[in-house]
Amino acid sequence: MRTMKMNNELIKVTVKNDQQLVSARDLYKGLGIKRRFSAWWEQNSNDFKENSDFQRVLISTPRENRGSIELQDYALTIDMAKQLCLLSRTSKGKEYREYLIEVEKKWNNPDMIMQRALTIANNRVKLLETEKRELKETNARQAAKIAKDADDVVFAKAIRYSHHAIPVGELAEILTQNGFVIGRNQLFQLLREEKYLSSFNHSWNVPMTQMVKRGLFRITHNLTRDGRGYSQTWVTPKGQKYIINKALRGKFDDIYQKVMVSTLNV
Known part of the structure; x- marks a missing residue:
């Protein structure tokens, strides 16, 4: 809502939704009505329609040393305001009506x-x-x-989310169940080709150091029954997520074809 001002403003006119409006309480004060506002309004508003000629609004007014209070007010169309001026049958009513007519002329x-x-x-x-x-x-x-x-x-x-690390063979089974058909040894070869696992003889199938640091793999060191040591590669939950997503998104397609051709001797 914005305020429309004229020279020698007699009453404040606001504009809302491209319609000019004035406050019933402002008009009441300007006309110098002696009766209570509520009594004046009740007597003079019966012939007008709410939401057509006027709208109910609440205004906040300060009270001395007691904060503020909300009062019932009404936003009047210019036509209704002019008719209320006529109903007052006073010199003030005539003055305000003429002013509103000028406001209306300027508006139109x-x-x-x-x-x-x-x-x-x-x-x-x-x-x-x-x-x-x-x-x-x-x-x-x-x-x-x-x-x-x-x-x-x-x-x-x-997949069903795994909260623990799993062997490469189990990851191959999960991939196969989801359409990326690959065996355990083929997955090992793919991971070697992609530089996730080492291809050196002394560290065959052991995760590359940077892949361990990234949290994709971990290694455990164990002993056989005859006391020989060996390492086992585990795929962490983060690594499972990373590899499965790349596989299902086709990121391994080229190397996958190479691995399948070499292992199937095609």
Whole structure:
């Protein structure tokens, strides 16, 4: 709601939804009515329609040393306000009515109509631009969130989530169950080709140091019954998630074909 001002303003006129309005309490004071506001309003508002000629509003007014209090007020159309001025049958009523007529004339001036039309059009353009910008920003945030969460989504759909490390053979079974058909030894070879596991004889199938640091694998060192030491490679939950997502997204397709050809002797 905005305020419309004229020279030698007699009563404040506000504009809401392209309609001029005045406060019933302001008019009541300006007309110098002696009766209580509520009694005056009850007697003079019967012939008018709510939400057409007037709207109920609450106003806050200060009380001395007691904060503020809310009072019932009414936002009147200019037409209703002019008729209430006539009903007062006083010189003040005539003065206020003539003032409101001038306000109305200025409002209906062709230049003012054009100005309001341009203002409304500009506001609509700004609103559309704002909505467009907000929609674009919302879409960008959603796209970023989808991209960020994509791995979790794919992983959640692909397997039962494991909260513990598993052997490479068990990971091969999980991949196969989800359409990436591969055997244990083939998966070992794929991981060697992709530099996740070492291909050196002295550390065959042992995770590369950087992969352990990234938390994708871990190693345990064990002894056989005859006392010989050996290492076992485990795929951590983080590593399972990482490898499964890459496999299901086709990131291993080229090396997968190479591995399958070499192991099947095609």
